[in-house]
Structure formats: structure tokens, C-alpha cells
Amino acid sequence: MKLDARIEAAIGSAISSAQGGSAPPRLAQALHYAVTPGGARIRPTILLSVALACGDDRPGLSNAAAAALELMHCASLVHDDLPCFDDAPVRRGKPTVHLAYSEPLAVLTGDSLIIQAFDILTRAAGDQPARALELVGILSRRSGMPYGICAGQGWESETKVDLSAYHQAKTGALFIAATQMGAVAAGQEAEPWFELGARIGEAFQVADDLRDALYDEATLGKPAGQDAAHARPSAVAELGVQGAIRRLSDILGGAISSIPSCKGEAMLADLVRRTAERMTPVAPVSSATKVRA
């Protein structure tokens, strides 16, 4: 599929440029290890879809934006898997970076991927420095503090949690970045695209809670039952399995009606529907009795 090929090529090129020159070889390998094989690449797919819906007049810049967003996401996975957070042994069906390479190299892999995300945006600016700078700004605001994925992860170190801030930062942030960066890369304003990203993010959070509660490790490619094990807030804990599935459907309906008027409106509605199908658990390997929360 065309989008997949664009995304993989852009990620490959971002990693190659981080590995060039006289780079320390093991850290260079770890960067590649951390971003391959890809998961669903759902965030960059949304980003490029929005860019296409907006005309995609600077495809080089949209490709860089897609890769930057995925690098930031992969960086967060590498750091979240560290022993001091989830202590996860497996990610996408293979040993996590700190087990495959060492804990120091996992910290540095995350740091390097974060930085490389910004670097590739500057290299892809071409004749549009203002657009590229706005992309840097959106990515940084949805990754750092106080609204980004770092803030989301930070809430897990608090005794009293602002649940709405937690969810929007932890999961929603990079979906908001996806829709807004897609629009900005194609020369459109960011603001009208906030709601679509936020709603897809909410849907993803509910779907992730469902998968964590219903699937086993072999199906997930990472440890299952982590929400219950770490006593994390979850839609399944709050609403039960059927309630969470209904909520997912409601949110996705809202996402579709929030799509700003543009040439590619119908295509985007279709993307949200297909994403919803991929998200919704249809064949849980374990029974619902696995739900501990």
C-alpha cells in the first residue's frame, strides 16, 4: 500500500541519517531495532491521510512529519518498557531494547529518537521553514510537558490523578499531533484538526484498555493484564467490557462528525471506520474472566 511504503521509507531514511558518520555502532543498531518491525504505524498513517485530504502539496515535508511522529512514539515505548517503568520483557514480539542492548543503550535510544524526530523536520523544510517550525512546535507540545506524552507518563507517579488530563496526555496527545501535523504539513491551519485527533486518541485508549484486559501476551506481542497488575485507571475497570465497547463506538461516531470540511472528507471518514475495525477486539484469545479490575 502506498502510505505504508512512504512511511517505511521516511523512517528508514531518518534512522540512516542518525547512523551516519562515526556513530557508536551498538547505539546505531539499537535505533534501527527500536523502530522495526513496525506496529500498525497508526499515527503516521493518520498524519499522511490528513495531509492527503488537505492536498499534500509538500509530500517531502509530510513524509518527514510522519516519520518524526513515529520516532517520538517509538522513543516513548522504549522508555516506558524500562525496568523502572513497566519492566517489559517483550515488545512487538521481540525482546525490549534494554534486554537486547542494555539499559544505558535503551535510555540513549529513546533520547536519540526524540532528538532525531526534530532533526528530520528541519532537514525537510525546503522552501517552507515556517511550516517546518510549526511542525516542531506541535510535536514538542504533544510530547513534552505539560500536555504531551511525558506528562501522561508523569501522572503515573502521582497519588492523586487528574484522569482527563492523564488520558489526553498519555494517549490522545500523539493523535492530536497526527491530525494537526498532517494539516500543517499541507499548509492548512492546525486548530480545526484538534478534535478529530483527540477523539481518535480517546477511542484508541478505550480499545487499548480492552485489548489489555481481553488478550494474552502472544496476541498482544507484549505483556497483557498490565492495567490491572499496576492498578491503572482503565475504561474496562470503569464501564465493564460491554460498556467499554459501546463507548468506543460512540467516540468513533463523534470523530467522523468532527472531520473539518475538505476535499478528502469522505476518505478520512473511511479511514476512521477502518481504524475502528482494527481497534475493536473481535476475537479475544482469553475469556472475559481474565479481567481482574
Add this chain to the structure above:
Amino acid sequence: MKLDARIEAAIGSAISSAQGGSAPPRLAQALHYAVTPGGARIRPTILLSVALACGDDRPGLSNAAAAALELMHCASLVHDDLPCFDDAPVRRGKPTVHLAYSEPLAVLTGDSLIIQAFDILTRAAGDQPARALELVGILSRRSGMPYGICAGQGWESETKVDLSAYHQAKTGALFIAATQMGAVAAGQEAEPWFELGARIGEAFQVADDLRDALYDEATLGKPAGQDAAHARPSAVAELGVQGAIRRLSDILGGAISSIPSCKGEAMLADLVRRTAERMTPVAPVSSATKVRA
């Protein structure tokens, strides 16, 4: 002193904006903890001095660049102090972030500071998006892979080390960023300022090796004798104490002659001389017998 006040105000404003909104409170506190009290703020001081020497026609942008550089430096200190790296208990005379706040919050503090560094550059762009984007590019290239401080730290996980690449990335990189970002913030080209930054970086590395070998923890504000303890390459191991002091003096002479022709040339030469005086160990608390390498 005027430069100090500009730097502290810019850092304070960068941290405030990361703490705003509905940020998780402990991570928000940890960000402030990690950047205060400042060390010598030597990198942002060099940056602003170069900007002034080049006319400093956009002081808001130079201030943001100075803060961005210091945030990146502080992020690297927080991550380097982690148990999986130096396992340092003390930094700038107080407990390291992972001891004061927890290891998860130390990882997130480093990540958030890195991201905030880029964010403040986008916010300070004003009418100069191309300059701000170039600042993002220089900072990212001197922080990440393959040439930045992440690469430098990455070399410490290799069995065979490219010493020249190691030193330039580990210590030199942020000094190159300092001189180049200062010039670019003031509308000048980056390239002519590479050598001054690289030479100050070399000098700093030699001075740091000397301090690590000669001083004790109380004087350093962090554990001493770490190069020998971790069997790291060091100028003292290679040249002895007197040889390293001579080398420091040679490098600083080269730094002064490398200053590009500009209005503030004499002021910059004076800055290098003052920096040299601050760097050179004059009153080692322990005797030279402490040198173990």
C-alpha cells in the same frame, strides 16, 4: 551581571511554560529541581556572548537559544546520573533527580527537558522562522546521533572506542552548538563559528579530566575520581597532570586565534581567557596522589 540575569530569566520562563496547565505536579517540580541552582551556565554564557559579538538583533531569540542549550545540557546530566550510567548520588551539591524524585521521574525529567528545549525555540521565533528552525537543527545535530552528546554517551557502551569521535560528541558538541547558535540567533552563518566551539569544548574536556582527578566530591559537588573508577579515557591518564595543564593552555590559545572577525572579537577573546581561568584547577583539595589512572 547582565548575561547571567538574561540566562536565568530565560530558563525560568522555559520551565514555567512546561509547568503550566494541568501538569502532573511532581514531574513539574522535578523539572525546576533539575535546572536549579545553576552550575556555571558556561554554555549559554558563550552563546549569548557570541550573539552579542554578532550584533544580537533578536535578543528574544538568543535568550531562548541560551535556555534551550542549557535545558539540553541539564537533561543530559539527569540521564547520565541514572543508576544504569554513573549511579551518581550528588549533583551540584544536592541529591540527584532520581534520588530526590524517583527513577521514573528522572527519566521523564530528562525527556521533558529535551523536548522543552525545542519547544521554546519555536515560541521565540517571532519574525524569524528560518533562524529559529536553523537553531532547532543545530541543537538537534549536536545533541543526538551520530555527532551529539547521545553519541558521546553511546561510545561508553562500546568495547572499541573512536576517541576523537567520543570526545567531540561527549563534550565538544554542546560548545559547538553554543558558538553556532549564538551566531545564528543574531543572523550570522553557523559554519565560521564551528572551530571556536570545538576548541572550547576540547579545553573543557581536558579541564574536566583534571578536576575529576585532582578534586574531591565536596569541591566538585559530584563524585570525584569517576574517570579512573570507570576506566574512562582521560587527558590525565594520557599526559599526566602537568602535561594536561600545558595542553589546556595550548588549546585555549588556538581558540582565541580561531575567533571569526566581528565587532565583538576582543570581547570574545577576553571571554575565552576568563573561561580558561575558571576552568584551570588552581587549588586542588586533594594531593596529586589521588590520581589513579
